[in-house]
Amino acid sequence: MNRARxxxxxxxxxxxxxxxxxxxxxxxxxxxxxxxxxxxIGAWNPVSAVDLEWHLGRQSTEHRTFLxxxxxxxxxxxxxxxxxxxNVVRGRFxxxxxxxxxxxxxxxxxxxxxxxxxxxxxxxxxxxRGMNLHRVEANVRPGNTRSAGVLRSLGFRREGxxxxxxxxxxxxxxAQWRDHDAYAVHxxxxxxTPYAAHRPARMALLVDGIRGAGPAEPARLAAxxxxxxxxxxxxxxxxxxxxxxxxxxASPVGGxxxxxxxxxxxxxxxxxxxxxGFDPAIVPRMSDDGRFDDDGTDAPAPVDASAxxxxxxxxxxxxxxRAAFA
Ligand SMILES: CC(C)(COP(=O)(O)OP(=O)(O)OC[C@H]1O[C@@H](n2cnc3c(N)ncnc32)[C@H](O)[C@@H]1OP(=O)(O)O)[C@@H](O)C(=O)NCCC(=O)NCCS
Numbered sequence: 548m549n550r551a552r553x554x555x556x557x558x559x560x561x562x563x564x565x566x567x568x569x570x571x572x573x574x575x576x577x578x579x580x581x582x583x584x585x586x587x588i589g590a591w592n593p594v595s596a597v598d599l600e601w602h603l604g605r606q607s608t609e610h611r612t613f614l615x616x617x618x619x620x621x622x623x624x625x626x627x628x629x630x631x632x633x634n635v636v637r638g639r640f641x642x643x644x645x646x647x648x649x650x651x652x653x654x655x656x657x658x659x660x661x662x663x664x665x666x667x668x669x670x671x672x673x674x675x676r677g678m679n680l681h682r683v684e685a686n687v688r689p690g691n692t693r694s695a696g697v698l699r700s701l702g703f704r705r706e707g708x709x710x711x712x713x714x715x716x717x718x719x720x721x722a723q724w725r726d727h728d729a730y731a732v733h734x735x736x737x738x739x740t741p742y743a744a745h746r747p748a749r750m751a752l753l754v755d756g757i758r759g760a761g762p763a764e765p766a767r768l769a770a771x772x773x774x775x776x777x778x779x780x781x782x783x784x785x786x787x788x789x790x791x792x793x794x795x796x797a798s799p800v801g802g803x804x805x806x807x808x809x810x811x812x813x814x815x816x817x818x819x820x821x822x823x824g825f826d827p828a829i830v831p832r833m834s835d836d837g838r839f840d841d842d843g844t845d846a847p848a849p850v851d852a853s854a855x856x857x858x859x860x861x862x863x864x865x866x867x868x869r870a871a872f873a
Contacts, residue, residue, distance in 0.1 A: 553606040557677060559665040562618070564627055564658050566665040569603050569612040576624035577614070580650035583623070588648045590718045591691050602631065609635035611678060613669070615662030617653055627653040630666045632678060641681035643670060647694075660697050664738075667701065671734045681734050686712060686727040695728065702739025703730040749801040750776060750872045751825050752864075753816070753832040756783065756807050768856055768864070769805035775865040778802050792819030801825070831871050833864065 559566045578596040581588075588594045602612040615627040627649060634644040645666070649659035669677040686709065687694045695705075711724040732739050752772060756765035766782060773780035779802040781791050788806070795802050801823075808816055820827040831839050833850070850860040 554608050554611075555675075557611065557613070557669045557672075559669055561661050561665050564615050564617060564662040564665070566613050566615050566662050566669065568606065569599060569614055571603065573614050573626070574599055574603070576626050577629070579624040580626040584648070584651045584654065586718075587651070587654070589716075591688065591694065591715075592646070592648055593716060594648070599629070608678065609633070609637075611670075613662075613666045615649075615659060615666070617658060621652060623652070624650075626650050627662055628659045630663060632666070632670050632680075632683065635678070635680070641679070643678065643680045643683055645670075645683055645685040647685075655693075660700055663697060664701055667732065667737060671737055682731055683733075684729060684731040686729050688715075688725055689728050695730070698730045699743075700741050701732070702736070702741055702743045703732045704743065705729070705745060706731050747800050748872050749799070749824065750778060750868055751795060751801040751820065751823070751830045752776075752778075752803045752868045753808075753830060754803060754805045755832060755834045756805065766805060768850065768860065769803050771856075771861040772864050772868070773803040775861055776803070776868060780805065783807050792822050795819070795823035795825075829871055831868055839867070 554568075556570070557566075557568045577599045581594055581596040585594055599612070602610075606612065610633045611631070613630045613632070615630065616625045617627050628647060629650075630645055630647040632643045632645055636642050647659075647663065649655075653659065667683055670680045670683050671677060673679050684706075685694075685698055685703065687698065689695075689708075699705075706729045709727050709729055712727040713725055714722050715725050716722045717725070752769075754765050754769040754772070769782065770780055772778075778800055779794075779798055781794055781802050782805045786794060791804055791806065795804060806816075817827045820830055833839055850864060851857075
C-alpha cells in the first residue's frame with residue numbers, strides 16, 4: 548500500500564518518564580504491557596495487544612500515538628502508557644481528541660500523569676516540535692474516576708456531559724453506546740492549574756407573580772426553567788423574603804427567584820440583587836404576562852401568558868437567561 552511518509556518523531560523528557568511518538572521497536576514491549584494489564588483496562592477501554600501496529604501504520608500530523616516510557620524500567624517492559632491524539636480537525640478548530648491507557652506495573656504511581664502532561668505540551672507545541680493544536684479534549688465515562696482524576700490533576704475542565712457517545716464494551720458486558728463527560732484544555736490556559744476549580748457562570752432570573760397566577764403558572768414555569776438551567780429555585784412562600792437574597796448570594800451558580808414584588812419593592816429588589824453579586828440591569832425579570840421588564844412594547848413575549856404553559860416557553864425563557872449572562 549502506498550502510504551505517505553510518517554511525520555517526524557516528537558519527543559519530550561520528564562523526571563521519571565520520557566515520551567515519544569510510536570516506533571516499530573515499541574511493539575514487543577507494548578504487547579507485554581497490554582497482556583499484564585488486560586483486566587483493569589478492559590473495564591473502560593477496548594484492549595488489543597496488536598492495535599499499536601495498526602496505529603503505527605496510520606501516523607500522520609493528524610493522528611499521533613505517543614508512548615510514555617519509564618526512565619527506570621522494570622525487566623518486563625518500559626511502557627507506562629499510550630496516548631492517541633487523533634480526530635484532529637484543523638481550520639478554525641485546531642482540535643484533537645485524546646484516548647489513553649496506563650500499564651502495569653506503572654499504573655497508579657503518578658508516572659502516567661507526568662507523561663500525559665508532556666503529551667499535552669507536545670500537542671500544543673508549534674509546527675516541527677509538536678502538533679500545533681489549540682485545544683485538546685478527552686471524553687471519560689462518568690464512573691471512571693481514575694481517568695477524570697488524572698485530567699483534573701492536570702487542570703482540564705469538565706465542559707459537559709455527552710449522551711450515548713461511544714460504542715464500548717465494558718469487562719464482560721457487550722458493546723453499548725455509553726455516556727461520557729467531556730474534558731478539555733486549550734493552549735491559552737496551558738500549563739493549567741492542577742485541580743483548577745470549576746467556575747460556572749452565575750445566572751439569575753426573577754419570575755414575578757405579583758399580578759396573580761395567570762395561565763402561565765409562574766411557579767411551575769420558574770421550576771421548569773430552573774431545571775433547564777441547572778439552577779436552584781428559591782420559591783415564594785417557601786423562602787422568607789428577607790432570606791432570598793442571602794441564599795442567592797450564597798449560591799455558586801445563582802438561581803431562579805420566584806417572588807411577588809409590589810412596584811414599591813423595586814429598590815429593595817435592586818439592592819438584594821446587588822448584594823447577591825448581580826448587576827440588576829442584567830438580570831432578566833419576567834412578569835406574569837410573559838414579558839420582560841426591559842422589553843420594548845413591540846418585543847414578542849417569550850411566554851404566551853394567555854395559554855397553558857408549553858415546553859417551548861421554558862426553553863425560550865432559559866435561552867433568554869443564558870444570553871443575558873453570555
Ligand atoms: C486512567 C489511567 C490511564 C490513569 O493512569 P494512572 O497510572 O492510574 O494515573 P496516575 O497514577 O498517573 O494518577 C495521577 C493523578 O491522578 C489522580 N487520581 C488518580 N486516581 C484518582 C481518583 N480515583 N480520584 C481522583 N484523582 C485520582 C492522582 O491523585 C494523581 O494526581 P496527583 O499526582 O496530583 O495526586 C489508568 O487508570 C488506566 O489505564 N485506566 C484504565 C483505562 C482507562 O480508563 N483509560 C481512559 C479512558 S477515558
